[in-house]
Amino acid sequence: MAMHSITVTVNGSREYLDVPSNLTLLQMLRDRLALTGTKNGCEAGECGACTVLVDGEPVNSCMMLAVEADGREVTTVEGLARLYGDEDQLSPLQDAFVEHNAVQCGFCTPGVLISAHALLERNPDPTGEEIREALVGNLCRCTGYLRIIEAVQAAAEKGEVSDGPVYL
């Protein structure tokens, strides 16, 4: 099977990797880079537990090949706080999730945070409906979504903008 030498910037760090053609971005992040925040839920692009940002846009990393990430910037949940200038603190969105009890088992949470972060970057003042639409690809079995939506609204109201560039 063909191998590919790729360079991917992950959470601000440039990574040089040799990957087989069939390695998914999800596998690369978890197995090669030990970034286990991103989860494998369904491997079919349905649950969103594997959601990461690629060049600022949320994608299901289980449905993207590692080789396709060559030359691109990937942000995982571990890298969200960094976008707000301080990687030792939680991002305002993460703070809001803690304050509003939007986390139960936590398995969906990394993917939800990535999708919600991207939403607030492109739409800083979303309605409840817009939050639901943005999160339709992030399934949560535990919370019933209400507190997740409240947390996103609270973070939006706080209005802190990240240092990261807006890609759109």
Added chain:
Amino acid sequence: MLARPGLPSFDYVRATTADEVVRLLKEHGEAAQLAMGGTDLFVRMRDGFIRPQVVVDVKHLPGMRDVVYDGQAGLTVGAAATMNEIARHPDVKAHYPLLAEAANSVASYQLRNRATIGGNLCNGSPCADTGPATLVLEGRIVLFELGGEREVPAGEFFLGPGETALRAGELMTAIRYPIPPAGSAGRYLKLGRSKIGDLAVVSVAVLGFPDGTAPSGYRFRIALGSVAPVVLRALEAEDVLAANPPGEQVFALAAEKAVEAASPIDDVRGSAAYRSAMVRRLTRRGLWEVWDRLG
């Protein structure tokens, strides 16, 4: 053999020219598979339905992602344009809002960043959300192979479930949409098991416009999804609407004709009887919503 976790082995090739793609397809035959967003392909590979040895990524060919509007020629959408790119494109929103609406109804935001219109149409699924819109907008599918390019009208592209007019060794490069008729209004109604995010259980696209050549003064184009082996136009319904002035009885009759045009099946997402009933409802609703904007 299921290949979880991960994908079965294959060689990935990122193609840079259309000629290269056609050569690879010729060289490898059935062992090669074209890849766009991979949102259907990878699922099928994991489940063992497709086992390519070579996966050819065609997203990066020149022009494949371009969405270009011209006031005379119409809209050209590159086959690798993603659903989100189409849904938020200012020219699509301004001049082909039905297409934007259809693209925006697909799955989730994350999947719409990867799913492409080319992949959606080439899969030939009767549920394809861009299918009904492409039919009523009378798009032409552009196919490339070593001899050059050919165009297939959307109405001739879908041949059966999973079967399209795309031949072995060919590549879809774009869809060309003509300028819509003056004064047209359109609506894509998609019914799923959930309010958003699901595959269509039934979908209806309606495009209406004033037309002096029609006895009723108006023409409507109606396309149905998920209720037949292919996405299809409900031509007898369209004839009813061209012949008789718009109104409740005429819309009800057209909706009955749409039900007759459909041949739904029972499946995990719904029964045939339910689908027939929903064709009637959605067609009537679509006609009224379009008529309200026209009248």
